[in-house]
Amino acid sequence: MSINTLRLAGALFGAVALYSAPAVAEDLVLGASVQLTGPVANTGRYYKDAYEFTIDKINEAGGVKVGDKQYKLALKLYDNQSDVNLSVRQYTQLITQDKVNLLLGPFASNFALADSAISEKYQVPMVQGGGASDQIFSRNFKYIFGTLAPASNYFGSTIAMMKELDPAPKSVALLYADDSFDVSVAKGTRPLLTDAGFTIALDERYTSNASDFNSLLSQVKNANVDAVLMAGHETEILNFVRQAKSLSVAPKLYSFTVGVPSEDFRKALGKDADYAYGMSAWLPSTDLKDRWFGDAAAFAEAYKAKYGYAPDYHAASGAADVEALAKAVEAAGTIDPKAVRDAIAKLNFDSLYGTVAFGENGQINLAQTVVQIQDGNLAAVYGGKGFIEKPKYPMPTWDAR
């Protein structure tokens, strides 16, 4: 027993000794813990790459000017192995031991929820681009800011567009998968629909990873709805469209939260993908001007050249996080975390990701761009400022295609 006790004490003291890592020098250090291994590492990597890419770019341009001092940005990054407990500990370590100046976020809402408690506790602002859940911003925390479009507003721009269509759809079917994110989307969409004067003729939840939509589609057919809004995952949506064709269910419009912007979606469905609406929080367009990268298209191109894959909205959101911190430090004229926090709250600048400005609760209000597949090509049809390209509406019946 005494040997075991000794071991226990030894292990603890060993851990103490190993933790006294050296503090970092003159740079302005941003700390983050992201998922580089584990189940969600695939998306976690976008954040690592985006953070590093943007920091390098800002440093190339001379870094950030704080008061009359020039700072270089540096990144202290840990892998949390997709483990929430570990990520909480790593953020504590970043603040208390590594003495980083400001924080960047992890990927995924459950991580951001847990980690935001740490930034709040130590009063170091965290700008995170990985958690879209409204719950993160419902706790009146002052030090957490988010750049992902809120889940509750995913269909916001689609509904705004529907009001301006001619003939306007009246009845709507709302279908959603039973996971956390899609339930939040549905929860936020209901009041948007009723406020806009649509009737929700069908409101159905289905099991995630379902492959059989026949009964759901017959309900859609019976209710004879004009529009179908569906929040789910790409495979479900592919199955839904295929089975809609075989049952010849053709509402005037259907829109899906994911899949439509991706090339795989169009490849998988071929001509049947036409007329499908979707949304994208970010399109690499030249209209999105950026101080460091020029514009979003240039960012996407340089990013792809460096990492070998095209950036999506996760990467753009991560890049915007770094830019938001850089802008805020410059505006504050100091690297004091509290002053920087106030500067972040007041931010309002155009970036490759869109206009970055945070609401009272710390969440960005970013309108989704409505996209539609027209003759096999992706077209942006409706944005924050109205119609972009003319939508093909209403959708013809399947035998008339």
Place this chain on the structure above:
Amino acid sequence: MNSAIRIAIALLAVVVLAALPWFGSDVIVQFGISTLLLAVLAQGWNIIGGYTGYPSFGNSTFFGLGAYGVAVAMVQWNMPFWVGMVFGAAMAVCFAILLGLPVLRLKGHYFAIATLALAQVVAAIVSNIPLFGQNIGLVLPPLNNDAMFYELSLALLLMATLTVWWLTRSRFGFGLIAIRENEEGAAVMGVNTTLYKVMAFALSGLFSSLAGGIQAYWITFLDPASAFDISLNVKMIIMAVFGGPGTVLGPIVGAVVLSAVSEVLSSEVTNAAGLFFGIVVVAAVVLMPRGLADIVHHFRKSGWRYFVQNIRAHRI
């Protein structure tokens, strides 16, 4: 004399551990909390897996139920934390008894498989109950008091360890060991095997659920995926087996050593930490399949040959 020294050392260790929040850094305290909670889980598993010989893969279900007990009580009913702990523990114990009655009739691999799916089944049920926040999860009010969480976890581990210690010298504990060694034999000797097994399962569930309750309040967020995480169950088994199943201190030592190794790896070689951790576990299974506690007993006798013997004896 010998036992007096042992008790003195144990008390000293507890005092030193209890004082940790006053001299350790924030990171150490947080590391302490999660290690202590893992040690509680390993110790809880030790009761059913180590002493009774039923390798349960369902203990993370109890952990999840305990976590949800606290979350539901605090978020939905605005009750204090301890009510949630009681509620979660009650749910877990009831669940263990109701489920133990049919499932504990299975043995060996069959029992392991029957419990393996438990966590997923309960997660699916929970994600359809509005009171439990369905799939969206529940957000608890934050409490920035790591020292309190640490002391709570330490007290819980102490409780679990004393219970296991009591097992080693009580009729109940001997009954469990008899079941592990030869269940039919135990029944013939007059051990009420069904009652003993279900009680061991419930006791195991009780400690796991209390650990879950502390975890939920500490992390402040809970959803079915994080509450009923199967990898947590694998972790607690690895830790208990690494330290030595069926011993009083083995699971604790296993939890502390493996957590320390994993922690050091994840902050020093952050990218390949999982790989190195895997190597440690494989080496442990090959060189010391009966855990650290067994080494302590046999190393003095056979020295380094102990490892060679193990490799020979368990030729893969």
